[in-house]
Amino acid sequence: MSSTTTSEGSPEPGRRVYLDSASGEALHPAARRALEAALDTAYADPRRLHHAGGAARLVLDNARAATAEALGVRPDEVTFASSGTDAVQRGLLGLLGPGRGSGGEGPLVVHSAVEHSAVLHAAEWSGATTRSVGVDPAGRLRLDDLPPGAAGLAGATVVACQSANHEVGTIQPVESVAERLDGVPLFVDACASAGRLPLPQGWSALAASAHKWGGPAGVGVLVVRRGTRWHDPFPPDERAGERESGFENVPAVLAAAAALQAVVAERAAENARTNALVMRIRRVVGGLPDIDVVGDPVERLPHVVTFSCLYVDGEALVSELDRLGFEVASGSACTSSTLEPSHVLAAMGALTHGNVRVSVGRGTTDDDVTRFLEALPGAVERLRARI
Amino acid sequence: MLQLDCREMVCPAPIIELARHVRDVAVGDLIAVVASDAAARVDVPAWCRMTGHEYVGEDLAGDEVPRYVVRRVE
Numbered sequence: 001m002s003s004t005t006t007s008e009g010s011p012e013p014g015r016r017v018y019l020d021s022a023s024g025e026a027l028h029p030a031a032r033r034a035l036e037a038a039l040d041t042a043y044a045d046p047r048r049l050h051h052a053g054g055a056a057r058l059v060l061d062n063a064r065a066a067t068a069e070a071l072g073v074r075p076d077e078v079t080f081a082s083s084g085t086d087a088v089q090r091g092l093l094g095l096l097g098p099g100r101g102s103g104g105e106g107p108l109v110v111h112s113a114v115e116h117s118a119v120l121h122a123a124e125w126s127g128a129t130t131r132s133v134g135v136d137p138a139g140r141l142r143l144d145d146l147p148p149g150a151a152g153l154a155g156a157t158v159v160a161c162q163s164a165n166h167e168v169g170t171i172q173p174v175e176s177v178a179e180r181l182d183g184v185p186l187f188v189d190a191c192a193s194a195g196r197l198p199l200p201q202g203w204s205a206l207a208a209s210a211h212k213w214g215g216p217a218g219v220g221v222l223v224v225r226r227g228t229r230w231h232d233p234f235p236p237d238e239r240a241g242e243r244e245s246g247f248e249n250v251p252a253v254l255a256a257a258a259a260l261q262a263v264v265a266e267r268a269a270e271n272a273r274t275n276a277l278v279m280r281i282r283r284v285v286g287g288l289p290d291i292d293v294v295g296d297p298v299e300r301l302p303h304v305v306t307f308s309c310l311y312v313d314g315e316a317l318v319s320e321l322d323r324l325g326f327e328v329a330s331g332s333a334c335t336s337s338t339l340e341p342s343h344v345l346a347a348m349g350a351l352t353h354g355n356v357r358v359s360v361g362r363g364t365t366d367d368d369v370t371r372f373l374e375a376l377p378g379a380v381e382r383l384r385a386r387i
Numbered sequence: 388m389l390q391l392d393c394r395e396m397v398c399p400a401p402i403i404e405l406a407r408h409v410r411d412v413a414v415g416d417l418i419a420v421v422a423s424d425a426a427a428r429v430d431v432p433a434w435c436r437m438t439g440h441e442y443v444g445e446d447l448a449g450d451e452v453p454r455y456v457v458r459r460v461e
Contacts, residue, residue, distance in 0.1 A: 292433070310402065310434065310438075311399055311406065313399060341430075346428075349432060351429070351430055351433040352398065352426045352429050352430055353399035353402065353426060
């Protein structure tokens with residue numbers, strides 16, 4: 001152990017290590033600069049015809065153009081939503097179209113078993129029939145269960161497949177799914193990967209979330225491909241554009257766009273750096289007794305690693321690590337009100353208890369990971385000893 | 388077959404009980420966990436995979452609570 005580490009592996013007093021960038025990345029400096037500038041200039045309603053409205057409109061249009069360029073889509077395909085969840089709901093439900101859930105041969109949503117709960121809840125809320133496609137032990141959608149042509153997607157109205165899994169990091173074969181669509185529109189929840197990885201191809205609508213790439217929270221991005229049949233699933237807002245609702249937080253949208261541009265420009269180097277940190281965590285944690293590292297070891301997000309520890313309550317482990325100064329997430333819910341294990345881990349056949357997700361970000365250093373790896377075995381052993 | 392009553396337990400307690408008692412049966416014999424906790428359905432097979440024991444399957448105890456059956460290996 002290093003000299004700055006106590007016997008229990010905690011960091012020096014006051015030094016906390018944030019390892020939950022997959023839940024929310026710290027604000028990128030480029031976002032802060034854009035936000036501060038736009039707060040004073042882009043306060044007006046961008047739909048008003050006066051000068052101040054025009055100034056806000058200009059900022060909004062610049063943000064849209066920058067976002068489109070960074071994502072590799074067209075500006076008129078980009079709509080800013082109020083969160084990633086909002087973008088997911090609008091994207092998925094908009095593809096279902098009018099008359100969804102209207103009895104008889106109603107609509108059918110085919111989705112991977114490991115979609116984010118926002119996708120699953122939206123599909124259920126729509127009243128559509130849903131069909132779940134299973135995943136392999138690494139969490140990757142089983143393409144064998146989605147044969148090409150009518151057999152695989154018989155009667156599907158929309159197919160939903162995430163770009164990468166938010167809990168275990170496994171990248172999904174979106175483009176192979178797209179090859180099997182036979183005209184059925186594909187919705188992609190890209191919240192876990194957008195900014196860090198290029199978008200896959202072959203989808204009709206896609207959702208992303210700015211605070212996952214270092215933009216502010218409260219900005220979602222909905223992308224609807226040109227020529228897609230998309231129908232507003234929510235009450236109309238006649239003040240806004242076709243897919244918009246309400247008054248955008250224009251300064252936050254600009255900050256999100258600035259962060260996205262910066263992250264895309266930096267990602268070759270940054271992904272290599274975070275990937276090395278994750279590989280080190282996977283190697284060390286994988287060598288600890290009775291711990292399973294889950295998710296694909298190679299085809300995965302560069303910044304996420306998830307593991308499950310036998311005989312440990314995941315939430316207790318999160319609290320113990322937090323006490324030591326390390327901030328991680330958990331897919332375990334042993335003591336939560338629902339008592340339902342993570343549907344992602346369950347679908348993979350992975351151990352659902354004792355689960356920890358570590359996600360490294362721009363601010364994570366080699367030293368942070370060293371200290372985490374020094375602290376983890378003791379934390380797990382202390383909890384096991386309480387049994 | 389040794390049967391562990393883990394009906395009132397939440398995860399990971401049923402798995403801890405299973406690990407504690409698996410050596411109470413002879414190699415090749417069966418041990419079962421009766422657990423209402425939903426996580427056990429995933430965690431018993433995952434425990435078997437991680438520890439080298441054989442997961443036999445799931446049925447119901449007399450009171451309709453799920454029962455997960457394991458064969459001791461090693």
